Amino acid sequence: MRSMKTLLASAAMALGLAGAAIAEETTKVGFIYVGPVGDGGWTYEHEQGRKAVVEHFGDKVETVYQESVPEGADAERAITQMALAGADLIFTTSFGYMDPTINVAAKFPDVKFEHATGYKQADNVSIYSARFYEGRAVQGYIAGKMTKSNIIGYIASFPIPEVIRGINSAYIHAKRVNPDVQFKIIWAYTWFDPAKEADAAKALIEQGADVVLQHTDSTAPQAAAQEAGNVITFGQASDMADYGPMPRVSSIIDNWAPYYIARTQAVMDGTWESVSTWDGIGAGMVGIGEISDAVPADVKAEAEALRDSLASGEYHAFTGPLNKQDGTPWLAAGETASDYGDNGLASMNFYVEGLEGEIPQ
Template sequence: MTLSRRTFVKVGGAALAMPLLGSRAFAQLEKIKIGFIYVGSINDNGYNYAHNQGRLYVEEQLGDKVETVYVENVPEGPDCERVLRELAQQGCNLIFATSFGFGDSVVKVAPQFPDIAFEHATGYMSGPNIGLYNARFYEGRAVCGTIAGHMSKTGKAGYIGSFPIPEVVMGINSFVLAARKVNPEFTIKPVYISTWNDPAKEADAARAMIDQGIDIVAQHTDGPAALQVAAERGIVGGFGQGADMSAFAPDTQLTAIIDHWGPHYLASAEAVLAGTWAPGNTWEGLKEDVVQMGPYGAKVPEDVRAAADEVKNGQIDGSFHIFTGPIKDNTGTERVAAGVTMTDAELLSMDWYVEGVEQPA
């Protein structure tokens, strides 16, 4: 398995526990230039699109105080180092590397430009001028799972995953835990397609699972192909990933998890302008508005909307955490005792499935 984008793998548990190295002082600026590098296309209608929307948000908020540039479809490897250096040499004061696989390149290039602030999405390696940031996508999965538990007629959902990494496993588990609070017999079938965005593979996976009796499809891949198949086949529905995908399946999307990176990007940009930027390590979610929920589809009943809102609002005010025990894994072993909430380090190294998740083939 190739380390890719949002991958934490086994090092992930240390991500938030790892102390950040001492930072240096940055000068106050009247205007900044920000560079963004994307692993895919800004037109993928998902992950990279969402990051680019964050870039546009900063432009809208800061006006003539900011100039932004971006490079898309940057491979995770040596080519990333070249792009980072070019952005630094073009006068960027702040550079966002939005894929986990860019991490090695960031830690090689950043020390060569100590006056530039670098931030790495979903990474774990920091430095005097390297900050880290991530989003609690699993909180949105809990909202989606609640809707699925109420609306599924078969009690069976399918989940198209990219790679079996902690971030994806965490999302699957969050989804099914929420669904089983509504329907204790609810099950989910994960299928991994070993890529973040391949419309043909996503569509084939959706068709195969629908043929096996699922009537809800969820995904941790970037395109709308699965939703379009769900619409064609007339199942109950599915969920947008990374962005609102209702334009592609208006009667089938039940809601969407929207990655709203704008608030984080704006805060970092304002800190660089003020000369107060320091290499932080953030993992933000619904409360911070970095994770948003899309509008509910027309077919979602009012009582289901209310139940979904309760889960969403509970995560915002801190009264609800989907990973609070008792939680058993899919072999029946208790993993989290009653009343205990999993730590961030435990979540970021999650490599087991909860009850209700069928073991992937």
């Protein structure tokens, strides 16, 4: 009898250890979002990336997320709570989460962190972003070709390098095909606030803009343009195709899924290390949404050719000659911008020549 009890105890222990091993094989992945998952733009696309992780790994992963987390102290609390809850890997998906991510990572050295669009790394913090400015080049080209008023409106979120790069890239490519074009920029100081975004779009339209670009995340500018009529827009972060073929004539689409899957796999394999990733159209992290039939066929073909040359690396969106706003030289003829350094794209804090107004401090 004692022998049978011993066998049963051993079997129970074996089953317990097997169950523990199975539990240990489950990787917990967390996501911190700045907007609601239904924003139709930035956060929506990150959420699609999370869902892709679930679909790819099945029961090997457990994912959790928290939406509409303000940047700052609230973010630090949310990230801390996620780490305390046992997350192995946490993606923090907004620029303003940079310092909170670094602070929390220092307290949880065994947790891996991935911060979107920032520039501060640590042994357990990677950074990743997309070359959205490549998509802005295509949008600027179409905008410059299609504007009739020669006034292009731009709804900007915050004066950080990512947003400034986008404004410059769109302006450069609009100006090259339409020397008479003028940009009017409204700083909304929000990533997602439909009321503010709608007000900004309406104000730009009232100032004569017949094209409105946005670096904010809701579809409110699309709705405002649709109501005004004869105003062209572009989807931001997601396709926003419900507003096609007019006013939305194309879009920038953020595709985070391959990166999220790869980085989760690295944690599972034990091969994760801190890296800096900055990919664009060529790598598939930035997509150009279908250009609608509202765009003339020749303009569409030229825009697609521009997209393809950016993807192949044959052409760089920031190719000289280009001056800074004050007229001082930036890039000589044929010279392309570097990613880093005093005048590099990663730290861009100036407008190019021809843009009006000042960048807020």
